[in-house]
Amino acid sequence: MRSLLVKNAHTIVTCDDFDSVFTNADLYAEDGVIVHVGATRTHAIPQDADTVIDATDQIIYPGLVNAHHHMCQTFTRNLPQMQNLELFHWLTSLYEYWENLDAEVMYYASLVAMGELIKSGCTTCFDHNYAFPCGGKGFLEAEFNAASQLGERVALARGSMSLSRKNGGLPPESLVQTTEEILEDSRRCVEQFHDPSRFSMRQVVIAPCAPFNVTADLMKESAALARSLNVRLHTHLAETIDEERYALEHVGMRPLAYMKSLGWLGEDVWFAHGIHFNDDELDLLADTGTGVVHCPISNMKLSSGIARITEMIQLGIPVGLGVDGSSSNDGSNLLEEMRVGYLLHRLKESDHAPTGYDMLRIATRGGAKVLGRNDIGRLEAGCAADFFMIDMKRIETVGALADPMALLATVGYRGAVDRTVVAGTTIMEHGRLCGIDEEEVAHKANDCWRRFLKKHE
Ligand SMILES: [Zn+2]
Numbered sequence: 001m002r003s004l005l006v007k008n009a010h011t012i013v014t015c016d017d018f019d020s021v022f023t024n025a026d027l028y029a030e031d032g033v034i035v036h037v038g039a040t041r042t043h044a045i046p047q048d049a050d051t052v053i054d055a056t057d058q059i060i061y062p063g064l065v066n067a068h069h070h071m072c073q074t075f076t077r078n079l080p081q082m083q084n085l086e087l088f089h090w091l092t093s094l095y096e097y098w099e100n101l102d103a104e105v106m107y108y109a110s111l112v113a114m115g116e117l118i119k120s121g122c123t124t125c126f127d128h129n130y131a132f133p134c135g136g137k138g139f140l141e142a143e144f145n146a147a148s149q150l151g152e153r154v155a156l157a158r159g160s161m162s163l164s165r166k167n168g169g170l171p172p173e174s175l176v177q178t179t180e181e182i183l184e185d186s187r188r189c190v191e192q193f194h195d196p197s198r199f200s201m202r203q204v205v206i207a208p209c210a211p212f213n214v215t216a217d218l219m220k221e222s223a224a225l226a227r228s229l230n231v232r233l234h235t236h237l238a239e240t241i242d243e244e245r246y247a248l249e250h251v252g253m254r255p256l257a258y259m260k261s262l263g264w265l266g267e268d269v270w271f272a273h274g275i276h277f278n279d280d281e282l283d284l285l286a287d288t289g290t291g292v293v294h295c296p297i298s299n300m301k302l303s304s305g306i307a308r309i310t311e312m313i314q315l316g317i318p319v320g321l322g323v324d325g326s327s328s329n330d331g332s333n334l335l336e337e338m339r340v341g342y343l344l345h346r347l348k349e350s351d352h353a354p355t356g357y358d359m360l361r362i363a364t365r366g367g368a369k370v371l372g373r374n375d376i377g378r379l380e381a382g383c384a385a386d387f388f389m390i391d392m393k394r395i396e397t398v399g400a401l402a403d404p405m406a407l408l409a410t411v412g413y414r415g416a417v418d419r420t421v422v423a424g425t426t427i428m429e430h431g432r433l434c435g436i437d438e439e440e441v442a443h444k445a446n447d448c449w450r451r452f453l454k455k456h457e
Helices: 071-076 087-098 103-119 139-150 179-193 216-229 241-251 255-261 279-288 296-301 309-315 334-352 356-370 438-456
Strands: 003-013 021-030 033-039 051-054 058-062 064-066 122-127 153-160 202-208 233-237 269-273 291-294 319-321 387-391 419-422 425-429
Touching (some): 064 319, 064 356, 071 087, 071 103, 071 438, 087 438, 103 122, 103 139, 103 425, 103 438, 122 356, 139 179, 153 179, 179 202, 202 216, 233 255, 241 255, 255 279, 279 309, 291 356, 309 319, 309 334, 319 334, 319 356, 334 356
Parallel strands (some): 003 058, 064 122, 233 269
Antiparallel strands (some): 021 033, 058 387, 419 425
């Protein structure tokens, strides 16, 4: 048994069912699972453990859950020619780069993306890779390796594209596979990597890319396979008006009606973006328990629009937060995402907008919910000991303690958090990742990135 005691915290924001906030509090965990959390004097918390962390002057938050990413895009970020494009043009320009993805690129891009996420308090990450050139040999293996080296909890997509340009889709022939190839490899990935148990560190999601690059047949078959293997389903939906036009033109339906016709609604499904839903479609999402992951920075960068998050929360639609791919962000910082999302909705909706604490709930419990998990996203007995800490002695937080629940979205927090813990183990401390030599990885990753870009010349 491995025990952890975090003692004398200034504040613990739990995001539990009662929105409990404890001051002068302790957290005690055994084997990565919280046993007690609460005020120091009122709980019978053991005062010793294998690992003891002094949390004096620290605020503790539940680890953030990133519910949508494309980590490989870290190697195609900040390309000057991509900076002023909207989704369809942006995608068709980037496909030419993604044709050259390989397992080494996936590994280093994942290390870099998750490294930045961990520094911004993210303890669980879902990655949606859908580009598998030449079958994408070793891609999921590389991503899982990077995650276990860093200590991050992950869910990884076996994504896919099957509708190429010549058949009316967007991607080139080099990036699509047949339905049979995709389903066979999807099954292999689930059987090889997916751990369904509580506190699982690695899960697999079946995630065709989007209606404009996946055939109806693959969408239907993917849903059937996911349900037979008891894993979750994910895709991009209602991201742009271009997509809406495409769906009306090609299948004669709006995107959500099309997904409904393919069996893609339910509590085991969540969509990325979900910007262009009308009132009836929001009701349908609520009635079926279908989730949405909000990616405000990407939506602003690609001029896609503003998702109706306020209404989604009011209707009880499960909503998570995601940074989306590093090429439309152009980074992997979930704390920044929270603040930008908060400000975006303030601008749009004034006093109806989500509060700072609402944004924290979306980024923690909301993300856990869309990933189908009730063991992460909150700090309470029986949940994973996944959390991060912020030192209140920093001048950036002076005068901001009036509302610790809202602080991360209202005031914001720039730079690395002070400690990130996953399953009771510290994976980032004093701004440095524990699992890797950052200078060495940065050097090797930049070499790999140069080689990758050279292939495109
Ligand atoms: Zn995306």
